[in-house]
Amino acid sequence: MxxxxxxxxxxxxxxxxxxxxxxxxxxxxxxxxxxxxxxxxxxxxxxxxxxxxxxxxxxxxxxxxxxxxxxxxxxxxxxxxxxxxxxxxxxxxxxxxxxxxxxxxxxxxxxxxxxxxxxxxxxxxxxxxxxxxxxxxxxxxxxxxxxxxxxxxxxxxxxxxxxxxxxxxxxxxxxxxxxxxxxxxxxxxWRQRRTDLGYLLPNLGLRRRFLLYRLYRRRINAARQRVWVTTPYFVPPTPLQRVLVKAAKRGVDVRVLVPRRIDIELVQWASRAAYARLLRGGVRVFEYLPRMLHAKVLQVDADWATVGTANMDYRSLFINDELVLVLREPDACAALADQFVADLELAEEVNGSGWSRRPWLAWLAELIGWWARRWL
The missing domain is CATH 3.30.870.10 (Endonuclease Chain A)
Structure with a gap:
């Protein structure tokens, strides 16, 4: 490398x-x-x-x-x-x-x-x-x-x-x-080709629409050391939130990195509506400060990651046509982990106790965003 x-x-x-x-x-x-x-x-x-x-x-x-x-x-x-x-x-x-x-x-x-x-x-x-x-x-x-x-x-x-x-x-x-x-x-x-590097996973067609969602749930459930999520639009469905919390409670290092400010404000409201539950469950949430963060990377343990076009939201997991590369190559996964750690140096961790005391207008905005989450 x-x-x-x-x-x-x-x-x-x-x-x-x-x-x-x-x-x-x-x-x-x-x-x-x-x-x-x-x-x-x-x-x-x-x-x-x-x-x-x-x-x-x-x-x-x-x-x-x-x-x-x-x-x-x-x-x-x-x-x-x-x-x-x-x-x-x-x-x-x-x-x-x-x-x-x-x-x-x-x-x-x-x-x-x-x-x-x-x-x-x-x-x-x-x-x-x-x-x-x-x-x-x-x-x-x-x-x-x-x-x-x-x-x-x-x-x-x-x-x-x-x-x-x-x-x-x-x-x-x-x-x-x-x-x-x-x-x-x-x-x-289609016969999925699995190489030493990994494999491609598209979600074309109604029968394959939920492939990414099922893959993410399965891999996070099997995590042993860490689950690191980088995504610009973080609106995980409730079952996926449960899987993240469950992993954190069994001692897995679960971290979510999102931008402090994004280009679609309603999506940010919906994203922040999920913070409280995750923070209570032991998931650590970080907001990237300098600029818009648009990377879409999921890392599970030291030997598995995805890079591609899919966000961790309803639109990517259930609606849009997406394509990701599932990586199993240790050097590639290590390089992604290094970048995640570097990004954390420019991020601020969301404080659970402070988050519960945010203004009521923020609560209202998040409620509106969560209601609209399936269409964002």
Whole structure:
């Protein structure tokens, strides 16, 4: 395991890029490092680029990547671009659509609004997956927008986690991308490939919608030493709260790391509504102070972790289309643990006794958020 790009900045703790050469794995904790690596891989693509994203902004971060996509398409590379219609509706300049399609890019929008099927609009494609030439894939929490770039917004850029993987799992990433339009047929022939690094877990289709939820409950129930949760939107369903408390009461080190301020205030109200129960049960809650924390990582003991697109909330566990990489490789899990400890240095622990004395307006806001939790 080795590091790249030395850390800089007053609020930077940890390593922007961690490389595990044995598995071709790289973990990115800085947006600019991820964007630069992705741009370099896209520019070298010769055959195929498959890309799906939740937020793709036509700004100083997104436009150079889109221009590279168009250049590769004109050079004969097949480019498939799938964008979520809700996530990108106010940040993607739709005048670009013609230029993209004119270059040969196969552009599709996930679940546009339809009066005929209004309920499908509620289920979003939240996956951020790029597969390049059957050579490598990228997966994680980073969207393509200026908010995650230090070069664009400085010290207030979002803190996130993304990974790059090469090797046997690239084929599974390709199949996960191709399955989006026909999940039922795909699952009939799906055989989960388990490698030394880990395996990919999508939740496509109604039959597989609860896969992540069941996996999280099972792994937390089996935890022996620690359960460390990093998530921007923490609205766990009541059974999952019980599992976290149960683990804490049997002596497991259970810690939850969330941002102090997030971009959706109602979600924060719902998140804080769960604090009291967890704190009473021995779960330690920390709020990350410097900036928006958008990483989605679950760590159980020293040899199991997930990195991907799923938050620990109702939308990711029961509604949205998500994709995570389940890691079983010790060095990868150790690198994630190191980053978690580094993030805690910039966080403040929520005090249980102080939390019970918060103003009544805060109680009311949390009650409203909890009522709305299933739709956030």
């Amino acid at each position: 080795n590091s790249e790009l030395p850390a800089t900045g007053a609020d930077q703790v940890g390593i922007p890029v961690v490389a595990l050469d044995r598995h071709g794995l790289r973990l990115y904790h800085e947006g600019d490092a991820y964007y630069d690596a992705l741009h370099a891989d896209l520019a070298q693509a010769q055959q195929e680029i498959r890309w799906e994203c939740y937020i793709l902004a036509s700004d100083e971060v997104g436009m150079p990547l889109l221009q590279t996509l168009m250049a590769r398409s004109r050079a004969g590379c097949r480019v498939q671009l799938r964008i979520d219609a809700f996530g990108s509706h106010d940040v993607f300049d739709e005048r670009l659509q013609q230029a993209l399609t004119d270059s040969g890019i196969e552009l599709s929008w996930c679940r546009r609004w339809s009066w005929r099927q209004p309920l499908t609009y509620h289920r979003r494609n939240h996956r951020k997956l790029v597969v390049i030439d059957q050579r490598c894939f990228y997966l994680g929490g980073y969207n393509l927008h200026r908010e995650s770039s230090r070069r664009s917004v400085g010290e207030k850029r979002w803190r996130d986690t993304h990974l790059r993987v090469s090797g046997a799992l690239v084929e599974d990433a390709t199949r996960a991308f191709e399955a989006y339009g026909s999940p039922r047929r795909w699952w009939r022939r």
